[in-house]
Amino acid sequence: xxxxxxxxxxxIKTRGQHVTLxxxxxxxxxxxxxxxxVLGQGPQFIFQYYEKxxxxxxxxxxxxxARQFPNYSSELNVNALLLGDSALYLCASSLLQGLNxxxxxxxxxxxxxx
Amino acid sequence: AQSVTQLGSHxxxxxxxxxxxxxxxxxxxxxxxxxxxxxxxxxxxxxxxxTTGATLVKGINGFEAEFKKSETSFHLTxxxxxxxxxxxxxxxxxxxxxxxxxxxxxxxxxKP
Numbered sequence: 532x533x534x535x536x537x538x539x540x541x542x543i544k545t546r547g548q549h550v551t552l553x554x555x556x557x558x559x560x561x562x563x564x565x566x567x568x569v570l571g572q573g574p575q576f577i578f579q580y581y582e583k584x585x586x587x588x589x590x591x592x593x594x595x596x597a598r599q600f601p602n603y604s605s606e607l608n609v610n611a612l613l614l615g616d617s618a619l620y621l622c623a624s625s626l627l628q629g630l631n632x633x634x635x636x637x638x639x640x641x642x643x644x645x
Numbered sequence: 646a647q648s649v650t651q652l653g654s655h656x657x658x659x660x661x662x663x664x665x666x667x668x669x670x671x672x673x674x675x676x677x678x679x680x681x682x683x684x685x686x687x688x689x690x691x692x693x694x695x696t697t698g699a700t701l702v703k704g705i706n707g708f709e710a711e712f713k714k715s716e717t718s719f720h721l722t723x724x725x726x727x728x729x730x731x732x733x734x735x736x737x738x739x740x741x742x743x744x745x746x747x748x749x750x751x752x753x754x755x756k757p
Contacts, residue, residue: 564743573747636688
Protein backbone atom coordinates (compact mmCIF):
# COMPACT_ATOMS: atom_id res chain seq x y z
CA UNK A 532 0.00 0.00 0.00
CA UNK A 533 1.15 3.51 -0.72
CA UNK A 534 2.00 5.68 2.24
CA UNK A 535 1.25 9.35 2.61
CA UNK A 536 2.35 11.13 -0.53
CA UNK A 537 3.16 14.82 -0.77
CA UNK A 538 3.85 16.99 -3.78
CA UNK A 539 5.97 18.68 -4.79
CA UNK A 540 9.02 17.45 -2.87
CA UNK A 541 10.88 20.73 -3.24
CA UNK A 542 10.02 24.18 -4.46
CA ILE A 543 11.43 27.67 -4.43
CA LYS A 544 9.20 30.73 -4.24
CA THR A 545 9.76 34.47 -4.05
CA ARG A 546 8.59 36.63 -1.16
CA GLY A 547 5.02 37.74 -1.63
CA GLN A 548 4.04 34.82 -3.82
CA HIS A 549 1.44 32.16 -3.10
CA VAL A 550 2.08 28.43 -2.74
CA THR A 551 -0.09 25.31 -2.72
CA LEU A 552 1.13 22.06 -1.23
CA UNK A 553 -0.68 18.78 -1.76
CA UNK A 554 -1.12 15.64 0.29
CA UNK A 555 -2.70 12.26 -0.41
CA UNK A 556 -3.43 10.24 2.72
CA UNK A 557 -3.15 6.51 3.14
CA UNK A 558 -6.15 4.77 1.61
CA UNK A 559 -8.97 4.64 4.14
CA UNK A 560 -7.60 7.42 6.32
CA UNK A 561 -10.05 10.26 6.80
CA UNK A 562 -7.95 12.63 8.86
CA UNK A 563 -5.14 14.79 7.50
CA UNK A 564 -2.88 17.05 9.52
CA UNK A 565 -0.32 19.62 8.43
CA UNK A 566 2.84 20.53 10.29
CA UNK A 567 5.60 23.08 9.69
CA UNK A 568 9.14 22.08 10.59
CA VAL A 569 11.63 24.92 10.57
CA LEU A 570 15.28 23.88 10.40
CA GLY A 571 16.55 22.88 13.83
CA GLN A 572 13.11 22.68 15.42
CA GLY A 573 10.39 20.12 15.91
CA PRO A 574 7.24 20.04 13.80
CA GLN A 575 4.60 22.61 14.71
CA PHE A 576 0.93 21.81 14.20
CA ILE A 577 -0.84 23.94 11.61
CA PHE A 578 -4.18 22.26 10.79
CA GLN A 579 -6.13 19.08 11.17
CA TYR A 580 -8.99 18.10 8.88
CA TYR A 581 -11.39 15.25 9.36
CA GLU A 582 -14.22 14.37 7.03
CA LYS A 583 -13.53 17.58 5.09
CA UNK A 584 -13.99 19.85 8.10
CA UNK A 585 -11.34 21.76 10.01
CA UNK A 586 -10.98 20.15 13.40
CA UNK A 587 -8.01 22.03 14.77
CA UNK A 588 -5.79 24.97 14.01
CA UNK A 589 -2.41 25.88 15.43
CA UNK A 590 -1.00 29.31 16.11
CA UNK A 591 -0.45 30.39 12.50
CA UNK A 592 -1.55 33.58 10.73
CA UNK A 593 -4.51 33.75 8.38
CA UNK A 594 -2.11 33.59 5.43
CA UNK A 595 -2.19 29.86 6.03
CA UNK A 596 -5.28 27.98 4.91
CA ALA A 597 -6.15 24.42 3.99
CA ARG A 598 -8.93 22.27 2.74
CA GLN A 599 -9.78 18.61 2.39
CA PHE A 600 -11.46 17.14 -0.64
CA PRO A 601 -14.13 14.40 -0.89
CA ASN A 602 -11.39 11.84 -1.62
CA TYR A 603 -9.70 12.96 1.67
CA SER A 604 -6.68 14.47 -0.07
CA SER A 605 -5.72 17.90 1.17
CA GLU A 606 -4.13 21.16 0.13
CA LEU A 607 -2.22 23.64 2.24
CA ASN A 608 -2.15 27.18 0.90
CA VAL A 609 0.14 29.95 2.03
CA ASN A 610 -0.34 33.51 0.77
CA ALA A 611 2.05 36.45 0.79
CA LEU A 612 5.07 34.29 1.49
CA LEU A 613 7.68 35.51 3.94
CA LEU A 614 11.28 34.39 4.27
CA GLY A 615 10.31 32.83 7.59
CA ASP A 616 7.90 30.48 5.85
CA SER A 617 10.89 28.52 4.56
CA ALA A 618 10.52 25.09 6.14
CA LEU A 619 9.71 21.44 5.63
CA TYR A 620 5.94 21.03 5.49
CA LEU A 621 4.77 17.65 6.68
CA CYS A 622 1.45 15.98 6.10
CA ALA A 623 0.21 13.21 8.37
CA SER A 624 -2.79 10.98 7.92
CA SER A 625 -4.70 8.91 10.45
CA LEU A 626 -7.82 6.80 10.59
CA LEU A 627 -9.61 8.75 13.27
CA GLN A 628 -9.80 12.27 14.58
CA GLY A 629 -10.54 11.98 18.27
CA LEU A 630 -8.58 9.83 20.69
CA ASN A 631 -6.16 8.83 18.01
CA UNK A 632 -3.00 6.88 18.60
CA UNK A 633 -1.29 6.69 15.25
CA UNK A 634 -0.40 9.22 12.58
CA UNK A 635 1.62 8.40 9.47
CA UNK A 636 3.82 11.10 8.00
CA UNK A 637 4.76 11.83 4.44
CA UNK A 638 8.28 12.78 3.41
CA UNK A 639 7.39 16.43 3.31
CA UNK A 640 7.65 19.37 0.95
CA UNK A 641 10.75 21.51 1.33
CA UNK A 642 9.73 25.13 0.70
CA UNK A 643 12.41 27.75 0.23
CA UNK A 644 11.33 31.39 0.07
CA UNK A 645 13.88 33.78 -1.43
CA ALA B 646 -2.09 22.89 27.40
CA GLN B 647 0.80 20.59 26.72
CA SER B 648 4.51 20.89 26.07
CA VAL B 649 7.59 18.76 25.58
CA THR B 650 11.18 19.40 26.59
CA GLN B 651 13.94 17.28 25.13
CA LEU B 652 17.10 17.62 27.19
CA GLY B 653 20.18 17.73 25.01
CA SER B 654 19.91 18.80 21.39
CA HIS B 655 22.87 16.58 20.50
CA UNK B 656 23.84 13.20 21.95
CA UNK B 657 26.90 11.26 20.85
CA UNK B 658 27.55 7.62 21.72
CA UNK B 659 29.93 4.93 20.59
CA UNK B 660 28.67 1.98 18.61
CA UNK B 661 27.50 -0.67 21.06
CA UNK B 662 26.96 1.80 23.90
CA UNK B 663 23.69 2.58 25.66
CA UNK B 664 21.48 5.20 24.03
CA UNK B 665 19.49 7.47 26.37
CA UNK B 666 17.42 10.33 24.97
CA UNK B 667 15.53 12.40 27.50
CA UNK B 668 12.01 13.74 27.24
CA UNK B 669 9.92 15.55 29.83
CA UNK B 670 6.36 16.57 29.18
CA UNK B 671 3.65 18.75 30.58
CA UNK B 672 0.00 17.92 30.04
CA UNK B 673 -3.24 18.93 31.71
CA UNK B 674 -4.84 15.60 30.80
CA UNK B 675 -3.49 12.04 30.89
CA UNK B 676 -0.99 12.12 28.06
CA UNK B 677 -0.44 10.00 25.05
CA UNK B 678 3.30 10.07 24.35
CA UNK B 679 5.20 9.29 21.18
CA UNK B 680 8.77 8.94 19.97
CA UNK B 681 9.51 9.50 16.29
CA UNK B 682 12.71 9.17 14.29
CA UNK B 683 13.59 11.34 11.30
CA UNK B 684 16.35 10.50 8.85
CA UNK B 685 17.78 13.28 6.64
CA UNK B 686 15.33 14.61 4.06
CA UNK B 687 12.61 12.25 5.20
CA UNK B 688 9.39 12.41 7.17
CA UNK B 689 8.80 11.09 10.65
CA UNK B 690 8.58 7.42 11.52
CA UNK B 691 6.87 6.28 14.71
CA UNK B 692 9.22 4.36 17.01
CA UNK B 693 6.83 3.72 19.88
CA UNK B 694 3.89 5.15 21.77
CA UNK B 695 2.38 5.15 25.24
CA THR B 696 -1.35 5.49 25.68
CA THR B 697 -2.49 3.55 28.74
CA GLY B 698 -1.50 0.38 30.55
CA ALA B 699 2.04 -0.92 30.79
CA THR B 700 4.47 1.90 31.45
CA LEU B 701 7.41 0.22 29.71
CA VAL B 702 6.80 0.40 25.99
CA LYS B 703 8.79 -1.48 23.40
CA GLY B 704 9.14 -0.17 19.89
CA ILE B 705 10.85 -0.89 16.63
CA ASN B 706 14.59 -1.29 16.08
CA GLY B 707 15.23 -2.31 19.70
CA PHE B 708 14.10 0.97 21.28
CA GLU B 709 12.00 1.21 24.40
CA ALA B 710 10.71 3.97 26.64
CA GLU B 711 9.31 4.14 30.14
CA PHE B 712 6.45 6.41 31.16
CA LYS B 713 7.07 7.83 34.63
CA LYS B 714 4.13 9.91 35.73
CA SER B 715 5.77 11.09 38.95
CA GLU B 716 8.71 12.47 36.98
CA THR B 717 6.64 13.54 33.93
CA SER B 718 9.21 11.77 31.82
CA PHE B 719 9.26 9.44 28.83
CA HIS B 720 12.93 8.75 28.14
CA LEU B 721 13.96 6.66 25.12
CA THR B 722 16.60 3.96 25.48
CA UNK B 723 18.37 1.33 23.45
CA UNK B 724 20.88 -1.04 25.05
CA UNK B 725 23.36 -1.08 22.18
CA UNK B 726 23.69 1.64 19.56
CA UNK B 727 24.12 0.81 15.91
CA UNK B 728 25.51 3.08 13.23
CA UNK B 729 22.11 3.04 11.53
CA UNK B 730 20.55 4.64 14.62
CA UNK B 731 22.15 7.99 13.74
CA UNK B 732 19.20 10.31 13.11
CA UNK B 733 17.08 12.96 14.74
CA UNK B 734 14.61 11.86 17.40
CA UNK B 735 11.45 13.68 18.44
CA UNK B 736 9.29 13.23 21.50
CA UNK B 737 5.67 14.29 21.19
CA UNK B 738 2.60 14.53 23.44
CA UNK B 739 -1.06 14.59 22.52
CA UNK B 740 -4.33 12.71 22.91
CA UNK B 741 -4.68 12.99 19.14
CA UNK B 742 -1.66 11.75 17.21
CA UNK B 743 -2.55 14.05 14.35
CA UNK B 744 -2.47 17.12 16.57
CA UNK B 745 0.55 16.56 18.73
CA UNK B 746 3.03 18.90 20.37
CA UNK B 747 6.62 18.05 19.52
CA UNK B 748 9.89 18.76 21.23
CA UNK B 749 12.74 20.38 19.36
CA UNK B 750 14.47 17.08 18.75
CA UNK B 751 17.72 15.37 19.69
CA UNK B 752 20.33 14.55 17.08
CA UNK B 753 21.95 11.22 17.80
CA UNK B 754 25.45 10.63 16.49
CA UNK B 755 26.95 7.13 16.67
CA LYS B 756 30.74 6.91 16.57
CA PRO B 757 32.45 3.79 15.22
